[in-house]
Amino acid sequence: MSGIRILLVDDHPVVRAGLRAMLGDFEGITVAAESGDGAAALAQLARFRALGEPVDVVLMDLQMGAGMDGVTATQKIKAGEAGTPAPPVLILTTYDSDADILAAVEAGASGYMLKDAPPEHIRQAVLSAAAGRTALAPEVAARLMGRIRNPEPALSAREIQLLQLLATGLTNRAIARQLFISEATVKTHLVHIYGKLGVDNRTAAISAATQRRIIRPV
Template sequence: MNAAAATPVRIMLVDDHSLVRAGLRSLLGGESGFDVVGDTGDAADGIRMAERLRPDVVLMDLRLSDTATGDGVDAARRLLATVPGTRVVMLTSYGGQRDVLRAVQAGASGYVLKAGPPEELFRAVRAAASGAMGMAPEATRHLVGSVVGPEPVLSVREVEVVRLLARGHSNRRIAAELFLSEATVKTHLIRIYRKLGTDNRVSTVGEAVRLGLVDVGSLP
Protein backbone atom coordinates (compact mmCIF):
# COMPACT_ATOMS: atom_id res chain seq x y z
CA MET A 1 0.00 0.00 0.00
CA ASN A 2 1.48 3.38 -0.99
CA ALA A 3 1.49 6.51 1.19
CA ALA A 4 -1.36 8.18 -0.72
CA ALA A 5 -3.60 5.15 -0.25
CA ALA A 6 -2.81 5.07 3.49
CA THR A 7 -3.81 8.71 3.98
CA PRO A 8 -7.58 9.06 4.54
CA VAL A 9 -9.61 11.75 2.83
CA ARG A 10 -10.39 14.36 5.46
CA ILE A 11 -14.06 15.38 5.16
CA MET A 12 -16.07 18.16 6.74
CA LEU A 13 -19.88 18.37 6.73
CA VAL A 14 -22.00 21.53 6.46
CA ASP A 15 -25.74 20.81 6.67
CA ASP A 16 -28.37 22.57 8.78
CA HIS A 17 -30.15 19.30 9.60
CA SER A 18 -28.49 17.55 12.53
CA LEU A 19 -30.00 14.17 11.61
CA VAL A 20 -28.54 14.44 8.11
CA ARG A 21 -25.12 15.25 9.55
CA ALA A 22 -25.35 12.32 11.94
CA GLY A 23 -26.33 10.00 9.12
CA LEU A 24 -23.49 11.22 6.90
CA ARG A 25 -20.99 10.84 9.74
CA SER A 26 -22.09 7.24 10.25
CA LEU A 27 -22.13 6.46 6.54
CA LEU A 28 -18.76 8.02 5.73
CA GLY A 29 -17.16 6.79 8.95
CA GLY A 30 -17.94 3.23 7.95
CA GLU A 31 -16.19 3.58 4.59
CA SER A 32 -12.48 2.80 4.38
CA GLY A 33 -10.28 5.76 3.51
CA PHE A 34 -12.56 8.48 4.91
CA ASP A 35 -12.14 10.56 8.06
CA VAL A 36 -14.89 13.02 9.05
CA VAL A 37 -12.97 15.75 10.87
CA GLY A 38 -15.81 18.15 11.67
CA ASP A 39 -19.40 19.16 11.04
CA THR A 40 -21.65 22.17 11.52
CA GLY A 41 -25.10 23.39 10.59
CA ASP A 42 -24.06 26.98 9.99
CA ALA A 43 -22.48 28.30 6.79
CA ALA A 44 -20.37 31.03 8.36
CA ASP A 45 -19.16 28.64 11.06
CA GLY A 46 -18.37 26.13 8.31
CA ILE A 47 -16.05 28.59 6.60
CA ARG A 48 -14.26 29.33 9.88
CA MET A 49 -14.04 25.62 10.66
CA ALA A 50 -12.61 24.86 7.22
CA GLU A 51 -9.94 27.52 7.77
CA ARG A 52 -8.96 25.80 11.00
CA LEU A 53 -9.25 22.14 9.97
CA ARG A 54 -8.18 22.39 6.31
CA PRO A 55 -10.25 19.39 5.14
CA ASP A 56 -9.67 17.80 1.75
CA VAL A 57 -13.38 17.81 0.91
CA VAL A 58 -16.36 19.72 2.31
CA LEU A 59 -19.82 18.23 1.81
CA MET A 60 -22.06 21.29 1.57
CA ASP A 61 -25.87 21.25 1.68
CA LEU A 62 -27.14 23.33 -1.23
CA ARG A 63 -30.31 24.40 0.60
CA LEU A 64 -28.72 25.98 3.65
CA SER A 65 -31.13 28.38 5.30
CA ASP A 66 -28.51 30.86 6.55
CA THR A 67 -29.90 34.06 5.05
CA ALA A 68 -26.89 36.10 6.18
CA THR A 69 -24.49 34.00 4.14
CA GLY A 70 -26.85 32.86 1.38
CA ASP A 71 -27.52 29.31 0.27
CA GLY A 72 -24.99 26.50 0.03
CA VAL A 73 -23.68 27.63 -3.35
CA ASP A 74 -22.91 31.08 -1.96
CA ALA A 75 -21.25 29.49 1.06
CA ALA A 76 -19.21 27.19 -1.19
CA ARG A 77 -18.00 30.16 -3.24
CA ARG A 78 -16.87 31.99 -0.11
CA LEU A 79 -15.27 28.90 1.39
CA LEU A 80 -13.27 28.17 -1.76
CA ALA A 81 -12.04 31.76 -1.85
CA THR A 82 -11.09 31.61 1.83
CA VAL A 83 -9.55 28.12 1.96
CA PRO A 84 -7.74 27.45 -1.35
CA GLY A 85 -7.07 23.80 -2.03
CA THR A 86 -10.21 22.53 -0.32
CA ARG A 87 -12.75 20.84 -2.58
CA VAL A 88 -16.52 21.22 -2.20
CA VAL A 89 -19.14 18.65 -3.10
CA MET A 90 -22.72 19.94 -3.06
CA LEU A 91 -25.27 17.67 -1.42
CA THR A 92 -28.94 18.22 -2.15
CA SER A 93 -32.31 16.57 -2.54
CA TYR A 94 -32.92 18.13 -5.97
CA GLY A 95 -30.78 18.12 -9.09
CA GLY A 96 -32.23 20.95 -11.19
CA GLN A 97 -30.16 22.34 -14.07
CA ARG A 98 -29.95 25.85 -12.65
CA ASP A 99 -28.63 24.59 -9.30
CA VAL A 100 -26.10 22.30 -10.96
CA LEU A 101 -24.78 25.12 -13.13
CA ARG A 102 -24.59 27.54 -10.20
CA ALA A 103 -22.67 24.99 -8.17
CA VAL A 104 -20.15 24.32 -10.93
CA GLN A 105 -19.76 28.03 -11.68
CA ALA A 106 -19.09 28.62 -7.98
CA GLY A 107 -16.22 26.13 -8.14
CA ALA A 108 -17.83 23.00 -6.69
CA SER A 109 -16.06 19.75 -7.58
CA GLY A 110 -19.12 17.57 -7.22
CA TYR A 111 -22.91 17.44 -6.94
CA VAL A 112 -24.65 14.49 -5.30
CA LEU A 113 -28.31 13.80 -4.55
CA LYS A 114 -29.16 12.87 -0.96
CA ALA A 115 -31.51 10.17 -2.21
CA GLY A 116 -28.81 8.57 -4.35
CA PRO A 117 -26.96 5.36 -3.46
CA PRO A 118 -24.03 5.69 -1.01
CA GLU A 119 -21.62 4.57 -3.74
CA GLU A 120 -22.34 7.80 -5.69
CA LEU A 121 -21.43 9.86 -2.64
CA PHE A 122 -18.24 7.86 -2.07
CA ARG A 123 -17.22 8.22 -5.71
CA ALA A 124 -17.89 11.96 -5.67
CA VAL A 125 -15.81 12.48 -2.53
CA ARG A 126 -12.90 10.43 -3.87
CA ALA A 127 -13.05 12.18 -7.24
CA ALA A 128 -13.10 15.63 -5.63
CA ALA A 129 -10.20 14.72 -3.34
CA SER A 130 -8.16 13.66 -6.36
CA GLY A 131 -8.87 16.90 -8.21
CA ALA A 132 -11.54 15.51 -10.53
CA MET A 133 -15.30 16.16 -10.79
CA GLY A 134 -17.71 13.89 -8.95
CA MET A 135 -21.24 14.28 -10.25
CA ALA A 136 -24.42 12.28 -9.78
CA PRO A 137 -25.73 10.96 -13.13
CA GLU A 138 -28.68 13.37 -13.03
CA ALA A 139 -26.37 16.32 -12.47
CA THR A 140 -24.04 15.21 -15.24
CA ARG A 141 -26.92 15.11 -17.73
CA HIS A 142 -27.88 18.68 -16.83
CA LEU A 143 -24.30 19.88 -17.07
CA VAL A 144 -23.60 18.22 -20.40
CA GLY A 145 -26.87 19.53 -21.80
CA SER A 146 -25.95 23.07 -20.85
CA VAL A 147 -22.51 22.79 -22.43
CA VAL A 148 -23.38 21.14 -25.72
CA GLY A 149 -26.88 22.55 -26.12
CA PRO A 150 -27.78 25.85 -27.74
CA GLU A 151 -28.47 27.66 -24.47
CA PRO A 152 -25.63 29.91 -23.29
CA VAL A 153 -24.43 29.94 -19.71
CA LEU A 154 -23.96 33.18 -17.82
CA SER A 155 -21.34 33.69 -15.16
CA VAL A 156 -22.45 33.87 -11.53
CA ARG A 157 -22.05 37.66 -11.52
CA GLU A 158 -23.99 37.99 -14.79
CA VAL A 159 -26.86 35.98 -13.30
CA GLU A 160 -26.88 38.32 -10.31
CA VAL A 161 -27.10 41.31 -12.65
CA VAL A 162 -29.93 39.74 -14.65
CA ARG A 163 -31.93 38.97 -11.51
CA LEU A 164 -31.68 42.56 -10.33
CA LEU A 165 -32.54 43.71 -13.85
CA ALA A 166 -35.66 41.56 -13.68
CA ARG A 167 -36.71 43.40 -10.54
CA GLY A 168 -36.70 46.66 -12.48
CA HIS A 169 -33.50 48.06 -10.98
CA SER A 170 -31.56 50.76 -12.81
CA ASN A 171 -27.87 50.39 -13.59
CA ARG A 172 -27.11 52.67 -10.64
CA ARG A 173 -29.21 50.54 -8.26
CA ILE A 174 -27.63 47.31 -9.57
CA ALA A 175 -24.18 48.81 -9.09
CA ALA A 176 -25.04 49.74 -5.49
CA GLU A 177 -26.52 46.32 -4.73
CA LEU A 178 -23.48 44.44 -6.06
CA PHE A 179 -20.85 46.97 -4.95
CA LEU A 180 -19.79 47.62 -8.53
CA SER A 181 -19.29 50.74 -10.62
CA GLU A 182 -21.96 51.68 -13.16
CA ALA A 183 -19.38 51.19 -15.92
CA THR A 184 -18.84 47.60 -14.77
CA VAL A 185 -22.59 46.98 -14.75
CA LYS A 186 -22.81 48.29 -18.33
CA THR A 187 -19.99 45.94 -19.35
CA HIS A 188 -21.82 43.01 -17.77
CA LEU A 189 -25.01 43.95 -19.62
CA ILE A 190 -23.20 44.06 -22.97
CA ARG A 191 -21.85 40.57 -22.35
CA ILE A 192 -25.24 39.33 -21.18
CA TYR A 193 -26.95 40.70 -24.30
CA ARG A 194 -24.36 38.97 -26.48
CA LYS A 195 -24.68 35.62 -24.70
CA LEU A 196 -28.49 35.64 -24.65
CA GLY A 197 -28.87 37.07 -28.16
CA THR A 198 -30.92 40.01 -26.90
CA ASP A 199 -30.60 43.77 -27.37
CA ASN A 200 -32.65 45.40 -24.59
CA ARG A 201 -33.59 44.97 -20.96
CA VAL A 202 -37.09 43.59 -21.55
CA SER A 203 -36.06 40.87 -24.00
CA THR A 204 -33.11 39.96 -21.75
CA VAL A 205 -35.38 39.40 -18.77
CA GLY A 206 -37.74 37.36 -20.92
CA GLU A 207 -34.93 35.14 -22.16
CA ALA A 208 -33.53 34.76 -18.64
CA VAL A 209 -36.95 33.59 -17.44
CA ARG A 210 -37.16 31.09 -20.30
CA LEU A 211 -33.74 29.68 -19.39
CA GLY A 212 -34.71 29.34 -15.75
CA LEU A 213 -32.18 31.92 -14.59
CA VAL A 214 -34.93 34.03 -13.07
CA ASP A 215 -37.75 32.61 -10.95
CA VAL A 216 -41.00 34.21 -12.11
CA GLY A 217 -42.46 33.77 -8.64
CA SER A 218 -39.75 36.01 -7.18
CA LEU A 219 -40.54 38.96 -9.43
CA PRO A 220 -42.42 41.98 -8.04
Template structure:
Protein backbone atom coordinates in the same frame (compact mmCIF):
# COMPACT_ATOMS: atom_id res chain seq x y z
CA UNK B 1 -4.89 -2.32 1.86
CA UNK B 2 -5.25 1.05 0.15
CA UNK B 3 -7.08 2.59 3.12
CA UNK B 4 -4.36 1.60 5.56
CA UNK B 5 -1.51 2.52 3.22
CA UNK B 6 -2.67 6.10 2.78
CA UNK B 7 -3.96 8.72 5.18
CA UNK B 8 -7.74 8.88 5.45
CA UNK B 9 -9.55 11.61 3.52
CA UNK B 10 -10.55 14.27 6.07
CA UNK B 11 -14.13 15.47 5.53
CA UNK B 12 -16.27 18.29 6.92
CA UNK B 13 -20.05 17.83 6.60
CA UNK B 14 -22.19 20.98 6.39
CA UNK B 15 -26.01 20.91 6.40
CA UNK B 16 -28.57 22.91 8.36
CA UNK B 17 -30.59 19.79 9.22
CA UNK B 18 -28.99 17.77 12.06
CA UNK B 19 -30.67 14.54 10.96
CA UNK B 20 -29.26 14.89 7.44
CA UNK B 21 -25.79 15.65 8.82
CA UNK B 22 -25.89 12.57 11.01
CA UNK B 23 -27.07 10.45 8.10
CA UNK B 24 -24.24 11.62 5.87
CA UNK B 25 -21.70 11.09 8.65
CA UNK B 26 -23.00 7.57 9.24
CA UNK B 27 -22.61 6.73 5.55
CA UNK B 28 -19.10 8.13 5.48
CA UNK B 29 -18.14 6.27 8.68
CA UNK B 30 -18.62 2.98 6.83
CA UNK B 31 -15.49 3.73 4.80
CA UNK B 32 -12.23 3.28 6.76
CA UNK B 33 -10.51 5.56 4.27
CA UNK B 34 -12.65 8.54 5.30
CA UNK B 35 -12.52 10.51 8.57
CA UNK B 36 -15.24 13.04 9.42
CA UNK B 37 -13.36 15.81 11.22
CA UNK B 38 -16.26 18.22 11.80
CA UNK B 39 -19.87 19.20 11.24
CA UNK B 40 -21.36 22.60 10.43
CA UNK B 41 -24.96 23.79 10.54
CA UNK B 42 -24.62 26.86 8.31
CA UNK B 43 -22.58 28.27 5.47
CA UNK B 44 -20.82 30.69 7.79
CA UNK B 45 -19.89 27.89 10.20
CA UNK B 46 -18.66 25.74 7.30
CA UNK B 47 -16.32 28.52 6.16
CA UNK B 48 -14.99 29.10 9.68
CA UNK B 49 -14.47 25.40 10.42
CA UNK B 50 -12.78 24.84 7.07
CA UNK B 51 -10.26 27.55 7.88
CA UNK B 52 -9.59 25.97 11.27
CA UNK B 53 -9.61 22.28 10.34
CA UNK B 54 -8.44 22.45 6.69
CA UNK B 55 -10.24 19.27 5.60
CA UNK B 56 -9.53 17.57 2.28
CA UNK B 57 -13.20 17.68 1.26
CA UNK B 58 -16.27 19.63 2.39
CA UNK B 59 -19.70 18.11 1.73
CA UNK B 60 -21.89 21.18 1.55
CA UNK B 61 -25.66 21.60 1.42
CA UNK B 62 -26.78 23.99 -1.31
CA UNK B 63 -29.59 25.86 0.45
CA UNK B 64 -29.08 26.93 4.06
CA UNK B 65 -30.21 29.92 6.06
CA UNK B 66 -27.82 32.85 5.80
CA UNK B 67 -24.89 32.10 3.52
CA UNK B 68 -25.92 29.45 0.99
CA UNK B 69 -23.77 26.66 -0.40
CA UNK B 70 -22.65 28.64 -3.42
CA UNK B 71 -21.50 31.56 -1.27
CA UNK B 72 -19.74 29.24 1.15
CA UNK B 73 -18.06 27.44 -1.75
CA UNK B 74 -16.61 30.69 -3.04
CA UNK B 75 -15.22 31.64 0.38
CA UNK B 76 -13.77 28.18 0.99
CA UNK B 77 -12.08 27.98 -2.42
CA UNK B 78 -10.53 31.42 -1.98
CA UNK B 79 -9.41 30.94 1.62
CA UNK B 80 -8.50 27.23 1.58
CA UNK B 81 -7.79 26.44 -2.09
CA UNK B 82 -6.57 22.89 -1.47
CA UNK B 83 -9.91 21.91 0.09
CA UNK B 84 -12.37 20.43 -2.40
CA UNK B 85 -16.09 21.20 -2.13
CA UNK B 86 -18.81 18.77 -3.15
CA UNK B 87 -22.38 20.08 -3.11
CA UNK B 88 -24.89 17.54 -1.76
CA UNK B 89 -28.50 18.64 -2.25
CA UNK B 90 -32.06 17.65 -3.08
CA UNK B 91 -32.29 20.28 -5.82
CA UNK B 92 -31.67 19.59 -9.53
CA UNK B 93 -32.18 23.07 -10.98
CA UNK B 94 -29.88 23.81 -13.93
CA UNK B 95 -28.91 27.25 -12.68
CA UNK B 96 -28.07 25.94 -9.19
CA UNK B 97 -25.71 23.34 -10.62
CA UNK B 98 -24.04 25.90 -12.86
CA UNK B 99 -23.64 28.41 -10.02
CA UNK B 100 -22.06 25.78 -7.78
CA UNK B 101 -19.54 24.68 -10.40
CA UNK B 102 -18.67 28.24 -11.34
CA UNK B 103 -18.09 29.04 -7.65
CA UNK B 104 -15.43 26.32 -7.60
CA UNK B 105 -17.27 23.19 -6.45
CA UNK B 106 -15.53 19.95 -7.44
CA UNK B 107 -18.85 18.21 -7.81
CA UNK B 108 -22.60 18.06 -7.31
CA UNK B 109 -24.46 15.09 -5.81
CA UNK B 110 -28.08 14.47 -4.94
CA UNK B 111 -28.97 13.51 -1.36
CA UNK B 112 -30.55 10.34 -2.71
CA UNK B 113 -27.12 9.09 -3.79
CA UNK B 114 -26.12 5.67 -2.47
CA UNK B 115 -23.49 5.07 0.19
CA UNK B 116 -21.10 3.85 -2.50
CA UNK B 117 -21.73 6.92 -4.66
CA UNK B 118 -21.17 9.25 -1.72
CA UNK B 119 -17.95 7.65 -0.48
CA UNK B 120 -16.70 7.25 -4.04
CA UNK B 121 -17.35 10.92 -4.69
CA UNK B 122 -15.37 11.93 -1.59
CA UNK B 123 -12.35 9.90 -2.69
CA UNK B 124 -12.62 11.16 -6.27
CA UNK B 125 -12.86 14.81 -5.19
CA UNK B 126 -9.86 14.36 -2.88
CA UNK B 127 -7.89 13.09 -5.90
CA UNK B 128 -8.83 16.21 -7.84
CA UNK B 129 -11.44 14.56 -10.04
CA UNK B 130 -14.74 16.03 -11.15
CA UNK B 131 -17.75 14.53 -9.37
CA UNK B 132 -21.19 14.86 -10.95
CA UNK B 133 -24.23 12.62 -10.56
CA UNK B 134 -24.75 11.23 -14.11
CA UNK B 135 -28.38 12.37 -14.25
CA UNK B 136 -27.23 15.95 -13.68
CA UNK B 137 -24.60 16.07 -16.43
CA UNK B 138 -27.10 16.86 -19.18
CA UNK B 139 -28.66 19.62 -17.09
CA UNK B 140 -25.30 21.28 -16.59
CA UNK B 141 -24.40 20.98 -20.25
CA UNK B 142 -27.69 22.54 -21.32
CA UNK B 143 -27.08 25.41 -18.93
CA UNK B 144 -23.87 26.28 -20.76
CA UNK B 145 -24.88 27.65 -24.14
CA UNK B 146 -22.01 29.99 -24.99
CA UNK B 147 -20.03 29.56 -28.21
CA UNK B 148 -17.15 27.10 -28.15
CA UNK B 149 -13.70 28.71 -28.12
CA UNK B 150 -10.73 27.30 -29.99
CA UNK B 151 -8.38 25.31 -27.79
CA UNK B 152 -5.02 24.16 -29.04
CA UNK B 153 -4.37 20.45 -29.43
CA UNK B 154 -2.07 20.48 -26.42
CA UNK B 155 -4.61 22.34 -24.28
CA UNK B 156 -7.18 19.69 -25.15
CA UNK B 157 -4.71 16.93 -24.28
CA UNK B 158 -3.99 18.49 -20.91
CA UNK B 159 -7.70 18.89 -20.11
CA UNK B 160 -8.33 15.30 -21.19
CA UNK B 161 -5.85 14.09 -18.55
CA UNK B 162 -7.22 16.54 -15.97
CA UNK B 163 -10.61 14.95 -16.53
CA UNK B 164 -9.08 11.59 -15.58
CA UNK B 165 -7.89 13.00 -12.28
CA UNK B 166 -4.17 13.41 -13.02
CA UNK B 167 -2.10 16.10 -11.31
CA UNK B 168 0.00 18.60 -13.27
CA UNK B 169 3.14 16.58 -12.52
CA UNK B 170 1.52 13.36 -13.74
CA UNK B 171 0.24 15.06 -16.89
CA UNK B 172 3.72 16.41 -17.55
CA UNK B 173 5.17 12.89 -17.39
CA UNK B 174 2.46 11.60 -19.74
CA UNK B 175 3.10 14.33 -22.30
CA UNK B 176 6.87 14.62 -21.73
CA UNK B 177 6.65 18.29 -20.81
CA UNK B 178 7.46 20.19 -17.63
CA UNK B 179 4.95 20.76 -14.84
CA UNK B 180 5.21 24.53 -15.37
CA UNK B 181 4.33 24.04 -19.05
CA UNK B 182 1.27 22.03 -18.07
CA UNK B 183 0.19 24.87 -15.79
CA UNK B 184 0.66 27.37 -18.62
CA UNK B 185 -1.55 25.31 -20.94
CA UNK B 186 -4.18 25.07 -18.20
CA UNK B 187 -4.18 28.80 -17.53
CA UNK B 188 -4.60 29.51 -21.25
CA UNK B 189 -7.47 27.02 -21.42
CA UNK B 190 -9.09 28.64 -18.35
CA UNK B 191 -8.96 32.03 -20.06
CA UNK B 192 -10.41 30.75 -23.33
CA UNK B 193 -13.18 28.86 -21.54
CA UNK B 194 -13.84 31.77 -19.14
CA UNK B 195 -13.50 29.56 -16.04
CA UNK B 196 -11.31 29.72 -12.96
CA UNK B 197 -10.61 26.11 -11.99
CA UNK B 198 -9.89 22.61 -13.33
CA UNK B 199 -13.33 21.12 -12.72
CA UNK B 200 -15.21 23.88 -14.52
CA UNK B 201 -12.69 23.75 -17.40
CA UNK B 202 -13.22 20.03 -18.00
CA UNK B 203 -17.00 20.26 -17.73
CA UNK B 204 -17.14 23.28 -20.07
CA UNK B 205 -14.83 21.66 -22.64
CA UNK B 206 -16.87 18.44 -22.58
CA UNK B 207 -20.13 20.33 -23.00
CA UNK B 208 -18.79 22.21 -25.99
CA UNK B 209 -17.56 19.05 -27.67
CA UNK B 210 -13.88 19.94 -27.30
CA UNK B 211 -13.00 16.69 -25.50
CA UNK B 212 -13.90 13.15 -26.44
Protein backbone atom coordinates in the same frame (compact mmCIF):
# COMPACT_ATOMS: atom_id res chain seq x y z
CA MET C 1 -3.31 7.22 8.62
CA SER C 2 -6.68 8.83 9.21
CA GLY C 3 -7.55 8.74 5.51
CA ILE C 4 -9.67 11.42 3.88
CA ARG C 5 -10.86 14.00 6.40
CA ILE C 6 -14.24 15.54 5.66
CA LEU C 7 -16.12 18.59 6.85
CA LEU C 8 -19.90 18.20 6.64
CA VAL C 9 -22.00 21.32 6.11
CA ASP C 10 -25.78 20.99 6.26
CA ASP C 11 -28.43 22.79 8.24
CA HIS C 12 -30.36 19.60 8.97
CA PRO C 13 -29.09 17.57 11.93
CA VAL C 14 -30.80 14.52 10.46
CA VAL C 15 -28.87 14.78 7.21
CA ARG C 16 -25.60 15.34 9.01
CA ALA C 17 -26.22 12.26 11.15
CA GLY C 18 -27.02 10.28 8.02
CA LEU C 19 -23.87 11.31 6.22
CA ARG C 20 -21.77 10.71 9.30
CA ALA C 21 -23.20 7.22 9.72
CA MET C 22 -22.96 6.49 6.02
CA LEU C 23 -19.43 7.73 5.47
CA GLY C 24 -18.22 6.29 8.74
CA ASP C 25 -18.88 2.83 7.30
CA PHE C 26 -16.34 3.39 4.56
CA GLU C 27 -12.65 2.64 4.94
CA GLY C 28 -10.36 5.60 4.53
CA ILE C 29 -12.97 8.28 5.13
CA THR C 30 -13.31 10.22 8.37
CA VAL C 31 -15.76 12.93 9.27
CA ALA C 32 -13.51 15.48 10.94
CA ALA C 33 -16.25 17.95 11.85
CA GLU C 34 -19.60 19.33 10.85
CA SER C 35 -21.30 22.71 10.65
CA GLY C 36 -24.88 23.86 10.35
CA ASP C 37 -24.24 26.81 8.08
CA GLY C 38 -21.70 28.43 5.81
CA ALA C 39 -20.28 30.84 8.35
CA ALA C 40 -19.62 28.08 10.86
CA ALA C 41 -18.00 26.02 8.11
CA LEU C 42 -15.55 28.81 7.30
CA ALA C 43 -14.69 29.12 10.97
CA GLN C 44 -14.15 25.37 11.23
CA LEU C 45 -11.87 25.38 8.20
CA ALA C 46 -9.78 28.20 9.65
CA ARG C 47 -9.53 26.37 12.94
CA PHE C 48 -8.30 23.17 11.31
CA ARG C 49 -5.82 25.13 9.23
CA ALA C 50 -4.48 26.77 12.34
CA LEU C 51 -4.05 23.34 13.92
CA GLY C 52 -2.10 22.16 10.90
CA GLU C 53 -4.75 19.55 10.17
CA PRO C 54 -6.59 20.85 7.11
CA VAL C 55 -9.63 18.91 5.93
CA ASP C 56 -9.40 17.14 2.60
CA VAL C 57 -12.97 17.58 1.34
CA VAL C 58 -15.89 19.84 2.21
CA LEU C 59 -19.25 18.13 1.69
CA MET C 60 -21.92 20.81 1.58
CA ASP C 61 -25.58 21.39 0.91
CA LEU C 62 -26.50 24.38 -1.25
CA GLN C 63 -29.74 25.25 0.50
CA MET C 64 -29.10 26.33 4.02
CA GLY C 65 -31.90 27.90 5.98
CA ALA C 66 -30.59 31.08 7.50
CA GLY C 67 -27.30 32.84 7.03
CA MET C 68 -24.82 32.34 4.27
CA ASP C 69 -25.99 30.20 1.38
CA GLY C 70 -24.00 27.37 -0.10
CA VAL C 71 -22.84 29.18 -3.21
CA THR C 72 -21.44 32.07 -1.22
CA ALA C 73 -19.78 29.68 1.20
CA THR C 74 -18.21 27.79 -1.69
CA GLN C 75 -16.85 31.03 -3.15
CA LYS C 76 -15.36 32.04 0.17
CA ILE C 77 -13.84 28.64 0.71
CA LYS C 78 -12.24 28.65 -2.73
CA ALA C 79 -11.00 32.17 -2.18
CA GLY C 80 -9.37 30.84 0.99
CA GLU C 81 -6.30 32.14 2.74
CA ALA C 82 -3.32 33.33 0.80
CA GLY C 83 -0.69 30.62 0.58
CA THR C 84 -2.86 27.76 1.78
CA PRO C 85 -4.58 25.60 -0.80
CA ALA C 86 -8.38 25.50 -0.46
CA PRO C 87 -9.98 22.07 -0.02
CA PRO C 88 -12.21 20.75 -2.80
CA VAL C 89 -15.91 21.41 -2.24
CA LEU C 90 -18.37 18.66 -3.09
CA ILE C 91 -21.97 19.79 -3.31
CA LEU C 92 -24.55 17.30 -2.04
CA THR C 93 -27.98 18.78 -2.40
CA THR C 94 -31.60 18.04 -3.17
CA TYR C 95 -32.25 19.90 -6.39
CA ASP C 96 -30.78 19.63 -9.83
CA SER C 97 -31.92 22.95 -11.28
CA ASP C 98 -29.73 24.46 -13.96
CA ALA C 99 -29.27 27.62 -11.99
CA ASP C 100 -28.09 25.74 -8.91
CA ILE C 101 -25.65 23.57 -10.80
CA LEU C 102 -24.21 26.46 -12.77
CA ALA C 103 -23.89 28.61 -9.68
CA ALA C 104 -22.09 25.84 -7.84
CA VAL C 105 -19.72 25.14 -10.70
CA GLU C 106 -19.03 28.84 -11.16
CA ALA C 107 -18.33 29.15 -7.45
CA GLY C 108 -15.67 26.51 -7.83
CA ALA C 109 -17.31 23.28 -6.64
CA SER C 110 -15.51 20.08 -7.62
CA GLY C 111 -18.63 18.02 -7.79
CA TYR C 112 -22.40 18.02 -7.60
CA MET C 113 -24.29 15.05 -6.20
CA LEU C 114 -27.95 14.63 -5.36
CA LYS C 115 -29.03 13.54 -1.93
CA ASP C 116 -30.98 10.59 -3.22
CA ALA C 117 -27.80 9.07 -4.60
CA PRO C 118 -26.83 5.62 -3.31
CA PRO C 119 -24.09 5.64 -0.66
CA GLU C 120 -21.57 4.08 -3.00
CA HIS C 121 -21.90 6.99 -5.42
CA ILE C 122 -21.34 9.45 -2.63
CA ARG C 123 -18.26 7.56 -1.55
CA GLN C 124 -16.89 7.57 -5.09
CA ALA C 125 -17.56 11.29 -5.36
CA VAL C 126 -15.69 11.96 -2.12
CA LEU C 127 -12.71 9.94 -3.32
CA SER C 128 -12.73 11.78 -6.65
CA ALA C 129 -12.87 15.16 -4.95
CA ALA C 130 -10.05 14.26 -2.58
CA ALA C 131 -7.95 13.18 -5.57
CA GLY C 132 -8.56 16.52 -7.23
CA ARG C 133 -10.91 15.12 -9.83
CA THR C 134 -14.43 16.27 -10.70
CA ALA C 135 -17.51 14.24 -9.85
CA LEU C 136 -20.97 14.84 -11.22
CA ALA C 137 -24.06 12.79 -10.55
CA PRO C 138 -25.21 11.08 -13.75
CA GLU C 139 -28.46 13.06 -13.74
CA VAL C 140 -26.54 16.29 -13.36
CA ALA C 141 -24.02 15.40 -16.03
CA ALA C 142 -26.86 14.62 -18.39
CA ARG C 143 -28.48 17.97 -17.75
CA LEU C 144 -25.25 19.82 -18.39
CA MET C 145 -24.72 17.95 -21.65
CA GLY C 146 -28.28 18.80 -22.63
CA ARG C 147 -27.67 22.46 -21.93
CA ILE C 148 -24.58 22.53 -24.06
CA ARG C 149 -26.22 20.73 -26.93
CA ASN C 150 -29.40 22.70 -26.59
CA PRO C 151 -28.55 26.03 -24.98
CA GLU C 152 -31.55 27.71 -23.43
CA PRO C 153 -31.97 31.25 -24.67
CA ALA C 154 -30.84 33.66 -21.99
CA LEU C 155 -33.28 36.24 -20.70
CA SER C 156 -32.25 39.87 -20.98
CA ALA C 157 -31.97 42.03 -17.90
CA ARG C 158 -35.10 43.90 -18.88
CA GLU C 159 -37.02 40.68 -19.27
CA ILE C 160 -35.94 39.49 -15.84
CA GLN C 161 -36.96 42.83 -14.39
CA LEU C 162 -40.36 42.37 -15.97
CA LEU C 163 -40.64 38.84 -14.64
CA GLN C 164 -39.92 40.03 -11.14
CA LEU C 165 -42.78 42.52 -11.35
CA LEU C 166 -44.96 39.90 -12.96
CA ALA C 167 -44.42 37.65 -9.95
CA THR C 168 -45.81 40.29 -7.61
CA GLY C 169 -49.15 39.99 -9.36
CA LEU C 170 -49.17 43.20 -11.36
CA THR C 171 -51.24 43.49 -14.53
CA ASN C 172 -49.66 44.46 -17.82
CA ARG C 173 -50.96 47.97 -17.39
CA ALA C 174 -49.47 48.25 -13.90
CA ILE C 175 -46.14 46.91 -15.07
CA ALA C 176 -46.17 49.42 -17.91
CA ARG C 177 -46.75 52.29 -15.50
CA GLN C 178 -44.09 50.97 -13.14
CA LEU C 179 -41.48 50.81 -15.89
CA PHE C 180 -42.60 53.95 -17.74
CA ILE C 181 -43.25 52.05 -20.95
CA SER C 182 -46.43 51.32 -22.89
CA GLU C 183 -48.63 48.32 -22.33
CA ALA C 184 -47.79 47.21 -25.86
CA THR C 185 -44.14 46.96 -24.94
CA VAL C 186 -44.93 44.92 -21.88
CA LYS C 187 -46.85 42.50 -24.03
CA THR C 188 -44.00 42.21 -26.49
CA HIS C 189 -41.57 41.46 -23.70
CA LEU C 190 -43.92 38.87 -22.28
CA VAL C 191 -44.24 37.08 -25.59
CA HIS C 192 -40.45 36.88 -25.77
CA ILE C 193 -40.24 35.64 -22.21
CA TYR C 194 -42.85 32.97 -22.82
CA GLY C 195 -40.95 31.82 -25.86
CA LYS C 196 -37.65 31.57 -24.03
CA LEU C 197 -39.16 29.76 -21.06
CA GLY C 198 -41.28 27.47 -23.19
CA VAL C 199 -44.58 28.45 -21.58
CA ASP C 200 -47.71 30.23 -22.76
CA ASN C 201 -49.06 32.22 -19.84
CA ARG C 202 -47.86 34.39 -17.02
CA THR C 203 -48.39 32.03 -14.14
CA ALA C 204 -46.46 29.29 -15.89
CA ALA C 205 -43.71 31.80 -16.60
CA ILE C 206 -43.46 32.67 -12.93
CA SER C 207 -43.37 29.01 -12.02
CA ALA C 208 -40.69 28.22 -14.60
CA ALA C 209 -38.58 31.24 -13.72
CA THR C 210 -38.77 30.44 -10.03
CA GLN C 211 -37.81 26.84 -10.57
CA ARG C 212 -34.83 27.85 -12.65
CA ARG C 213 -33.93 30.43 -10.06
CA ILE C 214 -34.15 33.17 -12.62
CA ILE C 215 -36.18 35.17 -10.16
CA ARG C 216 -36.26 34.81 -6.42
CA PRO C 217 -39.44 33.42 -4.92
CA VAL C 218 -41.62 36.32 -3.85
